[in-house]
Amino acid sequence: MMRVFPLVLSLTAVILSACAGGPKMDASQMTAAQPVDSQIFSPLGQAQEYRIGAGDKLNVRVFQVEDLSFEELVVDTSGEIQMPLIGVVRASGRTPNELSTDISGRLAAQYLRNPQVTVTVTEAASQKITIDGAVTKPGVYEMRGTTSLLQAVAMAEGPTRVADLSKVAVFRTVNGQRSVALFDLGAIRQGRADDPAVRGDDIVVVDTSRMSAFMRDVIAALPGLSVFRPY
Numbered sequence: 001m002m003r004v005f006p007l008v009l010s011l012t013a014v015i016l017s018a019c020a021g022g023p024k025m026d027a028s029q030m031t032a033a034q035p036v037d038s039q040i041f042s043p044l045g046q047a048q049e050y051r052i053g054a055g056d057k058l059n060v061r062v063f064q065v066e067d068l069s070f071e072e073l074v075v076d077t078s079g080e081i082q083m084p085l086i087g088v089v090r091a092s093g094r095t096p097n098e099l100s101t102d103i104s105g106r107l108a109a110q111y112l113r114n115p116q117v118t119v120t121v122t123e124a125a126s127q128k129i130t131i132d133g134a135v136t137k138p139g140v141y142e143m144r145g146t147t148s149l150l151q152a153v154a155m156a157e158g159p160t161r162v163a164d165l166s167k168v169a170v171f172r173t174v175n176g177q178r179s180v181a182l183f184d185l186g187a188i189r190q191g192r193a194d195d196p197a198v199r200g201d202d203i204v205v206v207d208t209s210r211m212s213a214f215m216r217d218v219i220a221a222l223p224g225l226s227v228f229r230p231y
Contacts, residue, residue, distance in 0.1 A: 050095060050121060050145070050146050050197065051092075051094065051199055051200075052091045052095070052096065052099060053079070053124070053125055054075050054076065054077050054079050054092055054125065055077075056074070056075045056121055056123065056124050056125050057073070057122045057123040058070075058072070058073045058074075058075065058081065058096075058099075058120065058121060059071055059072065059120040059121075060073055060081075060083070060100075060103070060118075061118045061119075061120075062103075062107070062112075062115055063115070063116035063118075065112070065115070068107070072122065078092075079091060079092025080092070083103060085107065085111050086103065086106040086111075089102060096119040096120060096121055097119075099119045100117040100118055103119070104116070121145070124144050124146075127143055127144075127199070127200025128140050128141065128143070128201065129141055129143055129147070129152055129155075129199075129200060129202050129203075130203040130204065131153060131156035131204050131206070132203060132205045132206070133168075133205040133208075134159055134164070134207035135153060135156035135159055135160065135163070135206050136158055138156060139156060141155040141156065143155070143198075147197065147198055148197055148198065149168070149183060149185070149188065149195055149196050149204065150185070150188055150189065150195050152198050152204055153185065153206060159206050159207070164207045164208075164209055165184065165185040165186035165189070165206070166186055166187075167182065167184075167208040167209060168182070168183045168184070168205070168206050168208070169181070169205045169219060170183065170198065170202055170203070170204050170205075171202065171203040171204075171205070172201075172202050172203075172228065173201070177230050178230060178231060179228045180218065180219060180222070180228065181225075181226055181227055181228040181229070182208070182219055182222050182225055182226075183196065183225060183226060184225055185206070193226070194226075196226065
């Protein structure tokens with residue numbers, strides 16, 4: 001695991017800001033953790049939430065077609081895999097179910113009738129997540145496979161004693177759009193709320209009261225917990 005040096009989180013903020021479209025914000029409006037799609041977080045137990053990334057190892061099975069089935073295909077650095085007959089297939093950023101649907105559709109278009117395709121992630125390459133705010137050891141941490149919000153915060157040795165656990169923000173960039181969702185970590189700990197899966201490159205900020213006034217206003221305008229909204 002890597003500890004964050006003083007300027008790392010600020011650099012993260014600048015990078016995320018540069019990737020997104022829309023109006024620019026003054027630096028004074030930014031916080032150490034800068035955003036990130038409009039969706040509802042699903043519980044950790046839903047495997048389709050995992051998004052395939054470069055370096056992941058996949059098991060691809062086409063039912064009763066051994067020549068199109070592979071124990072191990074590695075997603076290359078451009079996020080693609082090579083399949084016989086259909087050639088290059090984009091894998092990165094998709095769930096295993098989305099990838100299997102794409103492969104099945106391409107095979108059905110010219111080669112097979114009703115192909116049954118299953119894609120399984122057998123080994124996930126390490127992905128990084130930033131944990132900031134009121135945690136014991138803020139930093140950038142590596143995660144492998146599906147990781148929940150609770151697990152992510154635990155990697156930073158947990159929240160501080162004075163942290164407001166009802167205000168934990170997750171920032172994410174999807175398709176170049178910055179979005180944020182708010183979670184109640186206390187309710188998750190008590191089993192009163194689902195423990196969502198986080199993704200590589202997410203930024204988790206524990207206790208949003210420490211953020212800038214601009215970002216507190218953005219978060220205050222959210223329609224409810226666990227709902228991502230662009231800003």
